[in-house]
Amino acid sequence: MQVKTTYSLAGYRYDQLLGYYxxxxxxxxxxxxxxxxxxxxxxxxxxxxxxxGREATQGLLPYSFFLPGxxxxxxxx
Numbered sequence: 001m002q003v004k005t006t007y008s009l010a011g012y013r014y015d016q017l018l019g020y021y022x023x024x025x026x027x028x029x030x031x032x033x034x035x036x037x038x039x040x041x042x043x044x045x046x047x048x049x050x051x052x053g054r055e056a057t058q059g060l061l062p063y064s065f066f067l068p069g070x071x072x073x074x075x076x077x
Contacts, residue, residue: 017071039068 018039021032044067051062064070 015073016069017073020073044068 018032018036021029021036024032047067051064054060054062
């Protein structure tokens with residue numbers, strides 16, 4: 001039981017932040033989709049641009065942890 005509980009708490013979630021908008025009622029879907037699109041549109045583009053700059057600088061690696069597609073809806077313990 002302890003192993004099962006630990007695995008449940010520490011397991012990586014494969015869903016994306018705000019990726020559940022299609023399961024909401026119509027009014028909530030509009031709001032959630034607005035922020036989902038903002039994250040995967042302009043914000044992702046800005047992070048990609050900065051990561052390309054990091055790749056061009058010697059000694060720096062791209063930091064992909066804050067890309068919207070890499071952020072799950074919940075945190076792991």
